[in-house]
Amino acid sequence: xxxxxxxxxxxxxxxxxxxxxxxxxxxxxxxxxxxxxxxxxxxxxxxxxxxxxxxxxxxxxxxxxxxxxxxxxxxxxxxxxxxxxxxxxxxxxxxxxxxxxxxxxxxxxxxxx
Amino acid sequence: xxxxxxxxxxxxxxxxxxxxxxxxxxxxxxxxxxxxxxxxxxxxxxxxxxxxxxxxxxxxxxxxxxxxxxxxxxxxxxxxxxxxxxxxxxxxxxxxxxxxxxxxxxxxxxxx
Numbered sequence: 001x002x003x004x005x006x007x008x009x010x011x012x013x014x015x016x017x018x019x020x021x022x023x024x025x026x027x028x029x030x031x032x033x034x035x036x037x038x039x040x041x042x043x044x045x046x047x048x049x050x051x052x053x054x055x056x057x058x059x060x061x062x063x064x065x066x067x068x069x070x071x072x073x074x075x076x077x078x079x080x081x082x083x084x085x086x087x088x089x090x091x092x093x094x095x096x097x098x099x100x101x102x103x104x105x106x107x108x109x110x111x112x113x
Numbered sequence: 114x115x116x117x118x119x120x121x122x123x124x125x126x127x128x129x130x131x132x133x134x135x136x137x138x139x140x141x142x143x144x145x146x147x148x149x150x151x152x153x154x155x156x157x158x159x160x161x162x163x164x165x166x167x168x169x170x171x172x173x174x175x176x177x178x179x180x181x182x183x184x185x186x187x188x189x190x191x192x193x194x195x196x197x198x199x200x201x202x203x204x205x206x207x208x209x210x211x212x213x214x215x216x217x218x219x220x221x222x223x224x225x
Contacts, residue, residue, distance in 0.1 A: 036216075043115060043203060043216035090156060100146055100169050101214070103156035 002027040002093040006104035013111055015083055021076040021107045023091030033074040034092040034101060035065055044090065050074065061085070086111045116140070117206050117217035125223045131192040134220045138185055138206030144168070145187040146207075146214060147179055151200035162187055194224045 007022040025031060032051050036044040048059025055067040065076045074091060088108050092101040116139035126132055138145050147159040149172075158171035162181035173179075176194075181187045191198060201221050205214040 041218075043117075043218040044205075045115070045216070046213055049213070100158040100161050100171060101148075102158065103148075105155045 002029075002031055002095055002102050004091050004093050004102055004104035006089075006091050006107050008107050009105065010108045010110065013081055013109065015111055015113050016080050018079050019077065019081050019085075019109065021089050021091075021109065023074045023076065023104060025072050025074065025091075025093045027072075027093065027095070029095055032094045033065075033067060034094070035059065035063070035074075035076050036090045036092060036103075037061075038088040038090065038106075040087070047076070047089075081109070081111045083111050083113065085109060115215040115217060117204060117215050119202075119204050119217035119220050121220060122218065123221050123223075125225060126194060128194055128196060128224055130194050130224075131190065132194065132222065134189040134191070134202055134204075134222070136187045136189070136204030136206075136217060138187070138204075139208075139215055142206035142208050142215075143185065144207040144209065144214070145181055145185070146205040147173075147187070147189050148203040148205065149200045150203060150219070151197075154200075156203075159189070191222070196224050198222065199224045 005024045013019045034049045035047040048057045050067045058064045088106045090106045091104040118137040120135045143164045145162045150156045159173040161169040179189045201219045203219045205216045207214040
């Protein structure tokens, strides 16, 4: 079975600073990896996904993530955050892009002025 | 707006009761997923339907059941409710295998 560990439950950061949200996965088979964002009182929105190909994946809102197979990681980065990026971020893994997602516990990103 | 509609948005009910949560997927989406989000368990996959057939089961309790109807909408039935069933229940839909799943805004269930 696939599982996901998000190493930080909360990440406080100042506006315009860079941020990295860490995600490690475990799986005995090839996986598909996703990052979702959840704004307060809303559903989940897909930020980006890795299915195959280039290990650097660019998503919406200026986010990107790098798939590192040897380190079984899929960390999310943004070079300069905005107040509006304050939200809960979830890393997820699936054994196939049509299969259900296994989510991590989430990382709460808090951006302050 | 993801195009996935969940009703009701909020539901308060007593222990021991039964409720039904409804999900209307995006037009043309064949696959529906149900997830439960709670503070202690996080986001957990419950069950998936594809074109009316159950495709995968996750951590779904025996007290819970779901179905997908010919018009592709889905219902999640929760019975003999316990305080611990209080959570946000999400539905997601996808066009087909290999395509992105879009999430609804969830139904917040409070069991008192």
